[in-house]
Amino acid sequence: MLIIGIAGGTGCGKTTVVNQIVNEIPEEEVGVISQDSYYNDLSHLTYEERAKINFDHPRAIDFELLGKHLKRLRKGQPIDQPVYSFPKHNRTKDVIKTHPRKVMIVEGILILTHPEIRKMFDIKIFVHADSDERLIRRLKRDIHERGRDLEEVLSRYQNTLKPMHDQFIEPTKEYADIIIPNNKYNTVAVNIVRTIITDKLN
Ligand SMILES: Nc1ncnc2c1ncn2[C@@H]1O[C@H](COP(=O)(O)OP(=O)(O)O)[C@@H](O)[C@H]1O
Numbered sequence: 441m442l443i444i445g446i447a448g449g450t451g452c453g454k455t456t457v458v459n460q461i462v463n464e465i466p467e468e469e470v471g472v473i474s475q476d477s478y479y480n481d482l483s484h485l486t487y488e489e490r491a492k493i494n495f496d497h498p499r500a501i502d503f504e505l506l507g508k509h510l511k512r513l514r515k516g517q518p519i520d521q522p523v524y525s526f527p528k529h530n531r532t533k534d535v536i537k538t539h540p541r542k543v544m545i546v547e548g549i550l551i552l553t554h555p556e557i558r559k560m561f562d563i564k565i566f567v568h569a570d571s572d573e574r575l576i577r578r579l580k581r582d583i584h585e586r587g588r589d590l591e592e593v594l595s596r597y598q599n600t601l602k603p604m605h606d607q608f609i610e611p612t613k614e615y616a617d618i619i620i621p622n623n624k625y626n627t628v629a630v631n632i633v634r635t636i637i638t639d640k641l642n
């Protein structure tokens with residue numbers, strides 16, 4: 441199994457890049473795991489308490505469960521990937537049965553911050569977009585798709601997102617084998633990564 445980690449700041453286009461890569465590969469060959477599925481279970485907190493959580497700090501992620509799941513997949517065993525609800529700021533009770541594939545892609549802002557998880561990746565990719573571009577994309581996406589408003593996105597950006605990005609996420613660029621510039625759609629880079637994957641599959 442080839443495990444590829446794809447990191448980068450919020451709004452850089454990780455999910456979009458992953459979709460562009462996997463869309464042209466047969467579904468049974470490649471699987472995707474999102475770091476968002478591994479936000480800590482916050483069911484013991486009220487909605488108001490959950491909304492105050494710093495979701496851009498590494499301690500917001502259940503890396504232990506993510507590590508266990510990656511080890512199971514490597515052994516050829518299926519996992520129950522949790523499902524996260526952004527509007528509720530919490531895991532739902534649903535899971536997605538995820539079967540091991542020849543290639544597994546793990547994507548998320550913080551996945552390269554954790555030394556043990558980092559070691560599990562055969563290829564590490566960092567998607568880069570400038571911070572103003574990322575903020576614009578995040579604003580549009582979170583208002584349209586994640587039930588947020590302008591005030592929520594901007595205050596989260598100033599109070600946690602930007603400082604956490606500078607402290608934890610940007611420094612992980614140094615671990616990347618490949619950096620994808622993504623201020624504009626980058627089909628050349630996407631095609632290169634897809635070629636690496638199809639080589640592995642053949
Ligand atoms: N290269 C790009 N140019 C313009 N918009 C983009 C680009 N890549 C992604 N987007 C848009 O930006 C938003 C955030 O992208 P997404 O892939 O969800 O980022 P991430 O997963 O890194 O947070 C989405 O609405 C997506 O359609």
Ligand SMILES: O=c1ccn([C@@H]2O[C@H](COP(=O)(O)O)[C@@H](O)[C@H]2O)c(=O)[nH]1
Nearest residue numbers: 449450451495496526529530548549601
């Ligand atoms: O309940 C939550 C949990 C996380 N977030 C934000 O999501 C992004 C990470 O997701 P991307 O898809 O990579 O953008 C992170 O910056 C958190 O601030 C949230 O808004 N609510």
